[in-house]
Amino acid sequence: MDGFQFSHVTVSIQKKHILDDISFELKPGTITALIGHNGAGKSTIMKTILGLQEKDEGAISLNGVGQEEDFIQFKQQLAYIPEEPFLLSELTAMQHFQLYGESYQIDTENLKEKIAMYASELEITDKLDEYPESLSKGMRQKVQTICALLPDVSLLLVDEPFMGLDVYGSDFLEKILKLKKQENTAILLTSHQLDRIKGFADHYIMLQQGKVVNIGYMEDFDVLKRRFD
Ligand SMILES: Nc1ncnc2c1ncn2[C@@H]1O[C@H](COP(=O)(O)OP(=O)(O)OP(=O)(O)O)[C@@H](O)[C@H]1O
Numbered sequence: 001m002d003g004f005q006f007s008h009v010t011v012s013i014q015k016k017h018i019l020d021d022i023s024f025e026l027k028p029g030t031i032t033a034l035i036g037h038n039g040a041g042k043s044t045i046m047k048t049i050l051g052l053q054e055k056d057e058g059a060i061s062l063n064g065v066g067q068e069e070d071f072i073q074f075k076q077q078l079a080y081i082p083e084e085p086f087l088l089s090e091l092t093a094m095q096h097f098q099l100y101g102e103s104y105q106i107d108t109e110n111l112k113e114k115i116a117m118y119a120s121e122l123e124i125t126d127k128l129d130e131y132p133e134s135l136s137k138g139m140r141q142k143v144q145t146i147c148a149l150l151p152d153v154s155l156l157l158v159d160e161p162f163m164g165l166d167v168y169g170s171d172f173l174e175k176i177l178k179l180k181k182q183e184n185t186a187i188l189l190t191s192h193q194l195d196r197i198k199g200f201a202d203h204y205i206m207l208q209q210g211k212v213v214n215i216g217y218m219e220d221f222d223v224l225k226r227r228f229d
Pocket residue numbers: 013014018036037038039040041042043044045
């Protein structure tokens with residue numbers, strides 16, 4: 001089955017329900033925004049998909065591959081841009097890209113072209129041999145972002161995509177997310193920058209205290225918001 005399924009997932013941390021029976025689906029070639037106040041459970045959904053957070057119940061699958069059945073094959077089909085960069089201090093920016101290239105088995109020429117294009121567009125070409133400690137926070141975020149954009153995956157998870165990026169970097173990332181969508185990637189993002197994501201997300205999932213309160217088309221979001229305000 002194509003696409004991503006998150007079915008009846010419940011997560012507890014220290015006996016408290018953080019996600020309560022959450023279900024949604026993502027179709028290939030769509031962008032979906034997870035919307036909700038601080039603490040609603042958006043990052044916990046991302047971490048649960050990535051296997052960083054254990055779930056009590058439920059099932060998660062991507063293109064018919066169950067997260068629990070074959071975690072490596074499941075994981076190989078997705079990439080993640082975290083809110084905070086977590087780079088390895090002993091690797092340069094270029095070595096991070098090569099590591100991603102190897103783990104996603106990207107063809108060498110293709111990898112070189114992509115690195116050159118992303119580094120140039122995000123203005124870090126002169127930083128490729130630098131280690132994370134000598135990069136600014138925004139530059140580290142750019143390196144982390146490029147890592148996740150290098151592979152062609154079925155599912156791209158993006159936690160607060162525009163946090164830490166300058167306006168030019170944010171505009172470029174938005175352009176690339178739209179391009180990935182055209183290439184049939186399903187994109188799940190969280191953002192508090194509603195004005196920006198309203199312009200390019202197709203669907204929204206609204207969370208409140210670990211529960212889904214509404215799922216709909218992004219273009220209908222304003223109507224719903226006015227009703228809740
Ligand atoms: N490790 C943890 N230990 C205890 N509680 C946690 C832990 N991680 C998350 N929580 C709780 O889970 C709830 C959901 O947190 P989560 O980070 O998923 O929210 P969020 O919607 O991503 O918020 P934000 O918009 O602030 O990033 C919060 O009440 C938070 O306090």
